Amino acid sequence: MSTFVQQEINNRNRWVYFTRGRWIAHALYWAWVLFFGTLGRLEQPITPSVIFVNFFLANLHIAVFFYLYCLYLIPYFFKRNKNTQFWLLLLLIFFLLPVSDTFFNLTYLNNYMPADERLPTDFWPAYLNTTYLYLGNFMLFSMMLFFMEKNEENNLVVELEQEKKAIELVKLDLLKTNISPDFMMRSLSQLKRAATVPEPYTPESIITFSELLRYRLYRGKQQQTPLSEEIEALKTFINFINYDQLHNNLKADLQITGDPAGKDVAALALINVLEPFCKVIPDEAADLKLSIQILTATLLLTIRYDKTAGEALVADLKQYGQDYIDLYGSTVLFNFENCDDATCKIEMTLPLLLNDGH
Template structure:
């Protein structure tokens, strides 16, 4: 699994930054047993105060509120003021320290390029942690928004998945129970098969459909049970076919990924004479699986205005689960409707690891 930067706590990032800066400032003097320059610690504390003023107030209140030029102008003034203040304000000094005070004050009392260069260098030194604080805050807010976006998107997909899981709608269940009742009244030998098929569908929906991945073999058994039950329900099912080829062992797919295309085919694939035409082909190889569903366009499809909603949900789910690992092609010539879906197992694993 790839290293996740989001797992780094913010306090650790701050601690590492200030520890590194302190080492860079003090280590050269300590390693050579030299005297630490007077006021270096105070300047570090001033840089820390400036950093967190920017991090907790200026950047959130100005930069992240689309007041960029106000933020830039105020930051420049603040850095210049801090550069001057850091060289003017010091702890009390003894008489022996007066020459050093005079030397530090000279750039500000001399009127010339030396004063400007000194102030510029001091300002740049304070600007380094200040700019780092700005970048860190912007990145933190971006990461927070990105996490929120992903959470919302995930919840949206989960709600769509929940919709798909309950798409065995009451109308279908009512028709299935009517079919079973009709078969039982006729004492048809198909009654027990219909009950078994319906129970298999319900068992799969209740106990398997909430998982992230299921064995492909189980998904195919669900499709077989669904098609078998549809055949029993239809008065004419001669042109209903399901063909599965290839090896499904060792392969996994998200549950209920194919069923919407198949349900739509049965829902809309009956002509004016009540004849249903649905052809389903599933071909499996080592790296991909291809689904082809073809049906005629019946009267209900032509009159329906909401048939695209379920398809749009499936497209969204595919884009979320297989962003770079699927190809979906839909052809509609007014007489027949054909779906071709290819899923790439290898690219899916790369995306989700």
């Protein structure tokens, strides 16, 4: 783990009891000690010097104990699973610090305390009384820290969910906008060839490719797109492939059953699955048959390629399927198979959402 990451974890663990407004709980605790544990029992006139002695000096040692506990022992030992050192240091501080506190009270503070509030002059009774006060306040303080930890745990769960959603959105954007360089080079070569040797389809080919890129740029910023638009973009893509099928050795055909109206699908899902077939020109003429069946809540896509998929195509298709499964979970089903008859078959199920007619 890098030093920076470890430092961030240490800072978060160390200051967890003071962030997100939790310092207010500390302020309320000491206000309670001041008003009910100090001012409420004093019969003498309240002056700054009286508050200084009876509140600040009287609680100095126990405050040191509390904040050694929450700022040092917990983050640096307990949360790093150094349990033996944690308990040894906690017990050592718990029993030794009252010794210093008792001596301080007997030699200094008792002189300023009302007669009925003074500690016993003998050390051991005074020490046991101080230790008892430490134990009671420590239990109260620990309960306060426990609820702070639970609050931080809940906040952390919310943060992780938000970060997970943000990461998924970034992955989705990358997945949608990541145009293969091989596909771009092959498409541009097709356009260049069409422009050099004019063909009847040349103007349509250029317009079709520009429409495809425009659709990618526009819909790539959105999570869902109307299924009717996605299918039209897919038809545009297929037309672009078929315009130069003699040079590309690839012919695509699309069959659709069902009504796409009023349904949304993951943006560019159909466009992206077709792109891997267009990255490399097959050695021989190949047919690519796509079949789309539109149901109420799902879309069934079947692709049959009359060639055995090579390693690069297999890797691209499997990565495509895994990406969409990672993004949309169990609602996406993807299956790829190189068949015994030297063909390959892809079956995919995508979830559909009802839209408001946009």
